[in-house]
Amino acid sequence: xxxxxxEDLDVVIVGGGICGLATALALHRKGMxxxxxxxxxxxxxxxxxxxxxxxxxxALDVLxxxxxxxxxxxxxxxIREIFLNGSKQQEEIISYSNIGETRWVKRSxxxxxxxxxxxLGTIRFGCKIVSLKLDTNTSFPILQLNNCTTIKAKVLxxxxxxxxxxxxxxxxxxxxxxxxxxxxGFTYIPNGHGFAPEFVQTIRDNTMLGLAPVxxxxxxxxxxxxxxxxxxxxxxxxxxxxxxxxxxxxxxxKKMIDVVQNCDLSTLTFSHLRYRAPWDILLGQFRKGxxxxxxxxxxxMTPSIGQGGSVGIEDAVVLARCMAxxxxxxxxxxxxxxxxxxxxxxxxxxxxxxxxxxxxxTQSLLVGSLLDSSSLLVKLIxxxxxxALFRDKFAHARYNCGCL
Numbered sequence: 001x002x003x004x005x006x007e008d009l010d011v012v013i014v015g016g017g018i019c020g021l022a023t024a025l026a027l028h029r030k031g032m033x034x035x036x037x038x039x040x041x042x043x044x045x046x047x048x049x050x051x052x053x054x055x056x057x058x059a060l061d062v063l064x065x066x067x068x069x070x071x072x073x074x075x076x077x078x079i080r081e082i083f084l085n086g087s088k089q090q091e092e093i094i095s096y097s098n099i100g101e102t103r104w105v106k107r108s109x110x111x112x113x114x115x116x117x118x119x120l121g122t123i124r125f126g127c128k129i130v131s132l133k134l135d136t137n138t139s140f141p142i143l144q145l146n147n148c149t150t151i152k153a154k155v156l157x158x159x160x161x162x163x164x165x166x167x168x169x170x171x172x173x174x175x176x177x178x179x180x181x182x183x184x185g186f187t188y189i190p191n192g193h194g195f196a197p198e199f200v201q202t203i204r205d206n207t208m209l210g211l212a213p214v215x216x217x218x219x220x221x222x223x224x225x226x227x228x229x230x231x232x233x234x235x236x237x238x239x240x241x242x243x244x245x246x247x248x249x250x251x252x253x254k255k256m257i258d259v260v261q262n263c264d265l266s267t268l269t270f271s272h273l274r275y276r277a278p279w280d281i282l283l284g285q286f287r288k289g290x291x292x293x294x295x296x297x298x299x300x301m302t303p304s305i306g307q308g309g310s311v312g313i314e315d316a317v318v319l320a321r322c323m324a325x326x327x328x329x330x331x332x333x334x335x336x337x338x339x340x341x342x343x344x345x346x347x348x349x350x351x352x353x354x355x356x357x358x359x360x361x362t363q364s365l366l367v368g369s370l371l372d373s374s375s376l377l378v379k380l381i382x383x384x385x386x387x388a389l390f391r392d393k394f395a396h397a398r399y400n401c402g403c404l
Contacts, residue, residue: 015295207223
């Protein structure tokens with residue numbers, strides 16, 4: 001029988017994904033020790049690639065890992081948007097020189113780069129939260145784990161993704177299901193794919209295929225389309241996912257269909273897209289006591305503007321900066337003085353992030369709805385809103401979250 005263990009820790013981060021590891025690294029750079037609780041038995045290397053836009057690279061450079069990732073990626077030069085309408089094809093080309101550095105990075109490479117710079121023992125694997133409550137005497141969070149360990153933390157940061165235990169503890173509004181779903185995968189071409197250094201978006205009716213080279217031999221692609229009840233059977237079987245995706249792509253250029261046809265089945269993922277509504281982010285209470293959230297736990301959004309990963313890294317930088325400003329640690333940087341100081345630091349972090357996240361979630365939701373809607377009137381309304389609210393549609397990518 002396992003013996004019960006009790007620990008008293010300063011900073012506990014729930015979730016060892018991109019945001020959780022970035023937060024731990026940001027705190028480490030500021031001399032603050034943290035423990036990351038990850039429910040998996042190893043680093044979560046599964047997943048596709050994520051677009052890192054200029055704002056994301058600025059945050060990664062602040063963390064000191066940007067230079068590790070650039071050599072294994074391709075710097076994109078432009079976006080090519082292709083609109084298919086029957087036999088007609090229209091194209092629009094947007095140069096990245098007007099936006100800034102953009103590359104697609106394998107999620108596993110990013111996870112490993114963040115983890116490598118953390119002190120040994122920072123990440124604890126196989127740790128799942130059984131219960132979470134506030135101590136009746138100190139109001140600090142107490143976590144009961146699956147391995148009979150009880151942890152009392154002075155600071156608790158939930159970076160445990162869209163299905164966040166910590167977000168539920170904060171009683172945040174439930175996430176909403178979007179009317180679209182997405183398939184992601186890699187295609188490896190041993191002799192080189194020959195694709196130009198560009199991100200290609202091809203749209204036909206309510207279906208969009210995105211394609212980007214990651215390395216000279218590896219291409220990442222995704223297909224977003226309207227959700228249908230029959231899609232439920234595709235969730236776990238990669239062969240079915242592939243077949244249904246190919247059926248969805250009828251009418252697309254053969255070269256793009258071939259990329260999906262030749263994909264690595266083991267990399268295929270299928271998901272019903274979810275998001276936290278902009279008004280819920282605007283009004284949400286993202287702190288209770290000394291507990292807060294970051295990344296998808298705070299602001300999961302549709303992938304329409306490609307900011308999910310980068311914004312989580314921004315959260316990490318801003319949170320660590322706010323904590324460093326407010327906290328007065330003793331000489332070994334382990335013990336924080338006072339619950340009030342911690343709460344003030346978290347409030348500063350939430351206030352610093354809120355409007356940035358409201359804008360991103362609004363733009364992401366509008367762009368995703370534009371693709372998904374079949375009504376010309378609805379499309380017109382969305383276009384008007386986008387033009388009024390986001391005249392510079394790439395302003396989000398030029399954002400700078402600042403230094404630690």
